Amino acid sequence: MSNKNLKLDTYAENTWCPRCGNFGILAALKKVISSLVEKGLPKENIVVVSGIGCSSKIIDYLNLNTFSSLHGRPIVSAEGIKAGNPNLKVIVCAGDGGIYNEGISHLVHAAKRNTDITVLVHNNRNFALTAGQFTATSPKGFKGKSAPEGSIEKPFNPLKLMLASNATFIARGYSAKINHLKDLIIKGVEHKGFSFIDILQPCVSFFNTYQLYNEKVYEEKNENLTSEKEALKKAGEWNYGKDNSKIPIGIFYEIQRPVYEKELLGNLIPAKRTKKVDFKKVLEELK
Amino acid sequence: MTYDYSILIGGAAGQGSRKAGLIIAKLLSELGYRIFIYDDYQSLIRGGHSFSQIRASKSKVLSHRKKIDFLLALDETTVKKHRADLDEKGIIIYNSDEVSLNDKKAVGIAIKTIVKKTGGVSIMGNAALVACFAKIIGIDWKTLEKLFKKEFKKFQELNIKIAKVAFDSSPNLFKIKRLNQKQALLLTGNEAVALGAVKAGLDFYVAYPMTPATGILHYLAKHKKDFNVAVSQLENEVGVVNAAVGAAYTGARTMVGTSGGGFALMSEGFSLAAQSEIPLVIVESQRMSPASGVPTYNGQGDLLFALTAGHGDILRFVIAPGDADEACFWAGKILNLSWKYQTPSILLIDKEISESTFNFDKNILDKIKCEKPLVWDKKGKYLRYKNTKKGVSPFAFPGEKKVIVKANSYEHDEFGITIDDEEGIEKMQNKRLRKFREMKKEVDKLEAVKIYGKKQAKKAIVVWGSTKGPAKEAAEKLGIKMIQPIILEPFPEKQMKKALKGVNKLVLLEANGLGQMEKVLNCYGIKVDKKILKYNARPFLPEEIEKQLSKL
Numbered sequence: 001m002s003n004k005n006l007k008l009d010t011y012a013e014n015t016w017c018p019r020c021g022n023f024g025i026l027a028a029l030k031k032v033i034s035s036l037v038e039k040g041l042p043k044e045n046i047v048v049v050s051g052i053g054c055s056s057k058i059i060d061y062l063n064l065n066t067f068s069s070l071h072g073r074p075i076v077s078a079e080g081i082k083a084g085n086p087n088l089k090v091i092v093c094a095g096d097g098g099i100y101n102e103g104i105s106h107l108v109h110a111a112k113r114n115t116d117i118t119v120l121v122h123n124n125r126n127f128a129l130t131a132g133q134f135t136a137t138s139p140k141g142f143k144g145k146s147a148p149e150g151s152i153e154k155p156f157n158p159l160k161l162m163l164a165s166n167a168t169f170i171a172r173g174y175s176a177k178i179n180h181l182k183d184l185i186i187k188g189v190e191h192k193g194f195s196f197i198d199i200l201q202p203c204v205s206f207f208n209t210y211q212l213y214n215e216k217v218y219e220e221k222n223e224n225l226t227s228e229k230e231a232l233k234k235a236g237e238w239n240y241g242k243d244n245s246k247i248p249i250g251i252f253y254e255i256q257r258p259v260y261e262k263e264l265l266g267n268l269i270p271a272k273r274t275k276k277v278d279f280k281k282v283l284e285e286l287k
Numbered sequence: 288m289t290y291d292y293s294i295l296i297g298g299a300a301g302q303g304s305r306k307a308g309l310i311i312a313k314l315l316s317e318l319g320y321r322i323f324i325y326d327d328y329q330s331l332i333r334g335g336h337s338f339s340q341i342r343a344s345k346s347k348v349l350s351h352r353k354k355i356d357f358l359l360a361l362d363e364t365t366v367k368k369h370r371a372d373l374d375e376k377g378i379i380i381y382n383s384d385e386v387s388l389n390d391k392k393a394v395g396i397a398i399k400t401i402v403k404k405t406g407g408v409s410i411m412g413n414a415a416l417v418a419c420f421a422k423i424i425g426i427d428w429k430t431l432e433k434l435f436k437k438e439f440k441k442f443q444e445l446n447i448k449i450a451k452v453a454f455d456s457s458p459n460l461f462k463i464k465r466l467n468q469k470q471a472l473l474l475t476g477n478e479a480v481a482l483g484a485v486k487a488g489l490d491f492y493v494a495y496p497m498t499p500a501t502g503i504l505h506y507l508a509k510h511k512k513d514f515n516v517a518v519s520q521l522e523n524e525v526g527v528v529n530a531a532v533g534a535a536y537t538g539a540r541t542m543v544g545t546s547g548g549g550f551a552l553m554s555e556g557f558s559l560a561a562q563s564e565i566p567l568v569i570v571e572s573q574r575m576s577p578a579s580g581v582p583t584y585n586g587q588g589d590l591l592f593a594l595t596a597g598h599g600d601i602l603r604f605v606i607a608p609g610d611a612d613e614a615c616f617w618a619g620k621i622l623n624l625s626w627k628y629q630t631p632s633i634l635l636i637d638k639e640i641s642e643s644t645f646n647f648d649k650n651i652l653d654k655i656k657c658e659k660p661l662v663w664d665k666k667g668k669y670l671r672y673k674n675t676k677k678g679v680s681p682f683a684f685p686g687e688k689k690v691i692v693k694a695n696s697y698e699h700d701e702f703g704i705t706i707d708d709e710e711g712i713e714k715m716q717n718k719r720l721r722k723f724r725e726m727k728k729e730v731d732k733l734e735a736v737k738i739y740g741k742k743q744a745k746k747a748i749v750v751w752g753s754t755k756g757p758a759k760e761a762a763e764k765l766g767i768k769m770i771q772p773i774i775l776e777p778f779p780e781k782q783m784k785k786a787l788k789g790v791n792k793l794v795l796l797e798a799n800g801l802g803q804m805e806k807v808l809n810c811y812g813i814k815v816d817k818k819i820l821k822y823n824a825r826p827f828l829p830e831e832i833e834k835q836l837s838k839l
Contacts, residue, residue, distance in 0.1 A: 010704060011704070012704045012705070042686075042688070044685065044686055044687060044688055044689070044690060044691075045685070045686055047685050049533075052696075052697075057705070059693070059695075060704050060705050063691060064691060065685040065691055065692045065693070066693050066694070066695075066703070067533065067536055067563075067693075067694045068563075068693075068694065068695040068696045068697055068705070069529060069533070069559070069696060070529065070555055070556070070558075070559050070696055073525065073526075073529040073555075073556075073559075076521070076522075076525075076526040076529045076530050076533070077529045077530065077532065077533035078533060079521075079526075079530050079533065080493070080529065080530030080531060080532065080533025080534040080535075080536075080537075080541075081533040081534065081536060081537055081685075083491065083517060083519060083530070083533075083534055083539075084490075084491060084533065084534030084535070084536070084537030084538065084539035084541070085537040085538070085539070085684075085685070085686060087686060088537065088685055088686060105522050105523060105525075105526070106522065106525075106526055106529075108522075109521070109522040109526070264517060264519060265517055268515065268517055270490035270491040270516075270517045270534060270537075270539035270541075271490065271534075271537040271538035271539040271684060271686075272538070273488075273490050273515060273539075275515050277485055277486070277513070277514050277515055278513070279482070279486070279649075279652060281513060282482070282510060282513055282514075283472060283649055286472040286473055286474050286478075286647060287313075287316075287470060287472060287473070
């Protein structure tokens with residue numbers, strides 16, 4: 001089904017900067033939705049959850065169920081949505097500032113739990129909507145108004161963090177490679193459990209990385225996706241710094257593990273509970 | 288005869304005084320007595336001093352009292368700390384292996400020796416002390432054995448063996464009267480909150496452990512299959528509140544529980560619920576002092592915080608029940624109100640309500656229904672934030688065909704798209720303000736203010752929350768009026784002013800240092816003549832209220 005038939009657009013005016021990397025992510029996501037609906041997923045069962053910042057404006061541009069959460073909290077909002085109604089497909093769209101800075105504990109715990117949601121990190125490697133401060137994945141020396149002489153902090157590598165947190169699906173995409181990204185997201189959404197995709201997203205206003213990524217990014221076709229050691233090695237090829245290394249994109253790691261909501265709820269769907277409670281037995285215990 | 292006994296059992300943490308206290312309470316409950324148990328414990332796992340004070344009375348009581356009739360000591364500290372409160376006719380029953388006492392009326396029992404000879408471990412000494420007490424007050428062995436079989440699932444035989452030796456070697460000093468009334472149910476306030484919420488259709492409980500609210504999490508986790516409720520413990524309170532709002536967006540009736548410190552972390556999610564108009568119930572069980580404060584002791588210092596927490600203009604219900612029955616009823620009511628008005632709300636309780644054990648009137652459950660919120664009539668295009676006359680927009684939930692449900696933490700239009708134009712903002716603010724007016728009208732329809740004591744008295748006291756228990760007893764004894772506002776936001780101004788008619792002297796009692804309720808009352812032009820504040824983290828006692836009020 002084409003985007004047109006699905007009516008995925010809204011009347012909201014798009015306020016991203018021209019050439020913003022977010023356009024690529026939005027285009028890929030629309031293709032993902034079309035493909036999932038074509039495969040039989042009811043459109044009304046999809047929920048996109050965002051935080052705040054440029055990335056999170058995406059919810060206004062999608063004619064879908066959406067939930068705009070707070071800064072840093074979309075992952076745990078999504079976990080609540082999934083636990084409330086496990087029949088829903090829940091996709092998080094949020095930036096590096098929200099996911100890696102403000103709300104990092106939720107990322108780690110969601111991965112550890114293997115909650116059945118997909119997290120897309122629009123990683124432009126700076127706080128853009130507040131006009132260009134450094135985040136956890138800005139390279140050391142990143143210059144912004146809060147660090148005019150350059151950030152003194154070395155970035156961390158979110159892929160390694162996800163490996164250490166027991167995530168079951170770890171991938172990296174690039175917003176300018178829309179079809180590659182689309183395939184990654186579809187695999188992520190179809191993965192049973194927690195899927196994490198770090199998306200390299202150039203910020204034309206504060207950290208224009210188009211040239212860098214166009215030169216360095218290459219599509220890696222990993223064969224052995226269940227090897228933690230291989231994944232770690234691959235993830236370590238580039239550590240989000242200013243080094244001259246190549247940047248692999250693709251799936252780094254994928255394993256199967258019991259899904260949190262299934263273990264938490266069994267067959268219960270909290271949002272659709274109908275069974276009445278019998279208080280007799282419980283009251284008997286109070287004697 | 289008044290038939291009003293007070294039994295204090297104490298020891299070091301790990302000696303099982305709480306369990307022993309509960310068994311004693313159940314023994315007396317079977318005899319038809321009404322029960323209240325105050326549990327006093329420190330924030331430690333082993334050692335220190337903890338005690339339970341059981342009040343067994345002919346009529347229902349909501350507080351313990353200062354005077355003790357039986358002092359049961361597993362260790363020496365218990366005797367030292369509480370002997371001064373022993374009634375002149377009172378009896379000390381003590382572990383003679385650990386305490387040496389020169390008191391003719393006291394009964395010593397060699398607990399350590401009995402446990403050792405019987406092959407038990409030290410915690411089983413609590414069984415020996417209970418058995419000794421039972422014999423002293425004239426309870427027969429069969430009754431005791433039956434209760435032990437019910438209460439001890441682990442090492443049952445050994446505990447009973449120890450109890451039997453202790454029972455046989457203890458004297459019988461009098462025969463406690465069996466009262467001619469049916470046995471009443473016993474539960475903690477936390478359990479009452481859980482039951483009330485479940486009756487009102489609770490689907491999901493999310494929490495991070497924090498004393499004194501943890502009991503709700505434990506109780507619901509234990510009974511999740513009985514209640515058909517999902518129970519989840521998450522990484523922190525920020526996660527808890529945001530997950531709760533997420534779950535409620537799908538239509539799951541969700542509640543969270545915490546204390547002041549956890550609620551501080553939840554305040555951003557409180558704002559989210561308000562702005563996105565998603566129902567959220569937070570149970571805030573207060574403890575004393577700011578920050579980590581006094582974790583296992585009581586306080587009522589979060590009142591102003593509960594009334595104002597969260598950034599932005601927030602509409603909320605704040606309801607402060609005063610005992611377990613009220614906690615049950617209002618837990619159910621607040622869940623329904625939150626869903627009716629799509630608003631965050633706080634059930635404000637405290638350690639005294641959460642962790643004390645009360646008699647429970649199970650008929651309250653019949654008064655709680657799972658009330659259906661306003662849902663979309665499936666006509667026209669669905670608008671999550673439809674601008675309605677009363678400000679409440681009908682619900683639809685994700686998954687429903689032909690419906691798009693957009694929840695937004697930003698200011699938004701009726702469909703849910705982010706906006707920042709002045710006209711649109713004012714429209715949505717007005718919609719929510721109209722909702723608040725409806726919430727106020729709703730409060731007027733509910734019994735938001737309760738009156739006890741002598742209703743025509745010119746002298747009145749105002750109390751809220753757990754202070755109700757001891758204050759009610761004092762007010763009834765002194766023949767003064769007691770006014771208890773239960774709904775604190777929207778404030779029941781009309782009902783409160785009606786309750787104050789004819790009162791010429793108003794005394795406020797609350798367990799905080801600033802007299803926070805006075806500030807609230809002042810907002811509505813109500814003047815307080817005198818404040819009695821207690822802030823040593825221990826609950827008010829009826830005797831001390833009586834004494835202080837008599838001085839005025």
